[in-house]
Amino acid sequence: MLSEQKELRPEAHPAPQVAQSVSQAPERPTPKLEPKPVKAPSKWTAKQRDWKGIARHGGLTLLSLAVGITLWHVASENSWNFGINFRNVPTPGEVLTATVENVTDSEFYVHIGVSIQRVLTSFVLASILGILIGILMGRSRTARAMIAPYIEIFRPIPAVAWIPLAIYMWPTEESSIIFITFLGAFFPIVLNTLHGVQQTPEVLVRAVQSLGANQFAVFRHVVFPAALPSISAGLAIGMGVAWFSLLAGEIISGQYGIGYFTWDAYSMVRTPDIVLGMLVIGLLGTVSTAAVKMATRPLLAWQERTR
């Protein structure tokens, strides 16, 4: 049969990287007939370089954070007021004290737990519905014509704007909060799924049809995997927006939740708790988005290997 080696992509045999020492000019001209053996770059030096980079960038990150916190401290300690007023902004030290107080209080964890539960419920609902409707719209022109106008009208409406109507429409406060959070997650998921499905290369659909695939198999083996990178991006964005919307929902109603905690701290003028609430929200949003990305990663292994 044909030679396999010849056809291998050049990337499969990367040219040996020239070691850095070689590029330095030799002190004396060396005879050309006896070239020095080029040293293969050792893995150790590459690793060391990596660590150096991490150390340098990590150092920069820490330095930047230290500067930011110091500025914050100075600004609130001296009650700076130059248009932006720092008089009621707690110092980093006060926020730290509030943090220590709260982490020893079990109610703080109830707030966090309730918020996580709401986000998860809304996110799961938004994922199921968003992916289903996105796929439906991507594969059927009729569905697209019928659903797209609603998406276009409702998508730009921010979560906060839904608050009054949600209170009227839903039987409990809990359900209106979940509805608002759901809306936030739903639109990015549905739009990304739709986009992913529309990106399905038609030649792949034809190819599997010629291999005996029925409509379901076309969907399962072509349309869905083709849309997966886009769907998982939508899920990660949806998770971020879900937190964003949850806060809006929790501010108007409820007696638990980290958004309620933050708003309650405002009403009670516990300014350090406001900042603590904000920081917790940011942290939860970041961690959950990273969790979604990690969860979808195994499904996209083929992409990583071929990138």
Added chain:
Amino acid sequence: MLDVLKFKPPTSEGSKGKGQIVIDEVSVTFGSGPTTHQAVETTSLNIAAGEFVCILGPSGCGKSTLLNAVAGYQKPTTGAVTVDGKAVEKPGPERGMVFQQYSLLPWKTVYENVAFGPLMAGHTRTEAGSTANTFLELVGLKKFGDRYPAELSGGMQQRVGIARALANYPSVLLMDEPFGALDAQTRLMMQESLLDIWRQFGTTVVFVTHDVDEAVFLADRVLIMSASPGSIIEDVRVPLPRPRSTDMVSTPDYVKTRTFCLDTIRAESRRAFEEQNK
């Protein structure tokens, strides 16, 4: 070369004698009203079982459209295609298809791509797997089964594409400029390799190309198509013996056939060009 008998399907005596294609008064028109475009003019054709036919023509002449009608992707506006007496209504595994490029499923390994057809046909995983291995061996890529398509070169991907189509033991193999995106050396190797495989299987091959040398080297019959609307203007028998080898390209028969094809296409292109300028 590998043993011929090894690749016969276990259930029947192979695809020999099957794969007769009848194209009966087929025409294809796209669009309606003022934007109507006739891609294929009414065409009738008989392709015998086991024949290797090349459809040769300039880009945009409708040769792919005609092939798609046989594949079942394109419903003819008039007329009908039958394969072994059965009307073609949709794509099916008895008509294997090889595309120009990028038609392997990128999220499946090479092995899974080739095993896909047998799995769809209802074979068990084990059966499909051994069929996949057999065909990967046939195209010389057994070692690459656990790679993803993008990790392979263009030529290797096309060999997987051929293995994947053959794994269903099709009676007809339809190829749409399968080597068009390959470099000249790889293309030559692929052509010889394809002739080898075809000799072992005896499937009917309909091969679309715009490369005159490729058509004459591979085919029993070269069908030359003219552009807009596409129609077959010449049906050329290639008088070269089988098995073919690359040194035949200097024989008088080869040169004569090639010159005839080239002249026909050139005259046709000139006519089309003048028509456009009217």
